[in-house]
Amino acid sequence: xxxxxxxxxxxxxxxxxxxxxxxxRATLTTDPAKVRKAERILLxxxxxxxxSIRALxxxxxxxxxxxxxxxxxxxMGICLGLQLLFAESEEAEGTAGLAILRGRVERFRTTLPLxxxxxxxxxxxxxxxxxPMLHDLxxxxxxxxxxxxxxxxxxxxxxxxLATAAYGESFPTIVGEGTTIGAQFHPEKSGxxxxxxxxxxATWRP
Numbered sequence: 238x239x240x241x242x243x244x245x246x247x248x249x250x251x252x253x254x255x256x257x258x259x260x261x262r263a264t265l266t267t268d269p270a271k272v273r274k275a276e277r278i279l280l281x282x283x284x285x286x287x288x289s290i291r292a293l294x295x296x297x298x299x300x301x302x303x304x305x306x307x308x309x310x311x312x313m314g315i316c317l318g319l320q321l322l323f324a325e326s327e328e329a330e331g332t333a334g335l336a337i338l339r340g341r342v343e344r345f346r347t348t349l350p351l352x353x354x355x356x357x358x359x360x361x362x363x364x365x366x367x368x369p370m371l372h373d374l375x376x377x378x379x380x381x382x383x384x385x386x387x388x389x390x391x392x393x394x395x396x397x398x399l400a401t402a403a404y405g406e407s408f409p410t411i412v413g414e415g416t417t418i419g420a421q422f423h424p425e426k427s428g429x430x431x432x433x434x435x436x437x438x439a440t441w442r443p
């Protein structure tokens with residue numbers, strides 16, 4: 238079972254539909270026990286860092302995600318869900334994240350309008366080209382995905398940066414360590430390329 242963690246954020250059902258479009262069944266759940274039993278876990282979402290962490294903590298879903306990650310269950314964060322996997326975010330100073338991935342979340346340092354909204358080309362790093370979930374996705378040339386965000390991952394180990402994009406500055410947009418991976422963009426809004434990415438996660442065997 239693919240568990241899509243329902244902590245009250247926006248955009249969750251779109252991820253379930255995008256997985257279905259690729260032939261993969263997912264269950265939207267508020268039950269920490271189901272998250273712990275899942276074969277793989279998706280943590281998507283649109284919203285704000287601090288209230289989302291409070292919701293995950295109060296419901297027990299956050300600890301269930303941490304436990305599953307420690308047990309080696311494949312885990313993918315999307316947009317806000319990716320940001321929640323870090324220990325801290327400039328969006329909510331003093332609010333502790335899930336601390337599953339090393340690094341932090343920073344606001345863009347740019348004079349361009351925020352949030353960054355629209356399609357952006359995503360380029361794999363050498364680590365991304367070697368990654369078993371990603372290596373088949375970028376063989377046909379550049380791939381673009383749909384982004385909506387003012388914050389992005391930063392301060393990661395080099396080997397954890399799997400792909401980058403640019404908006405005034407280059408930023409990590411696919412990151413991962415071990416059995417955890419995350420996308421700053423919205424695969425569920427990225428057409429065939431996004432469905433292919435979600436399908437790759439649904440069949441990934443770390």
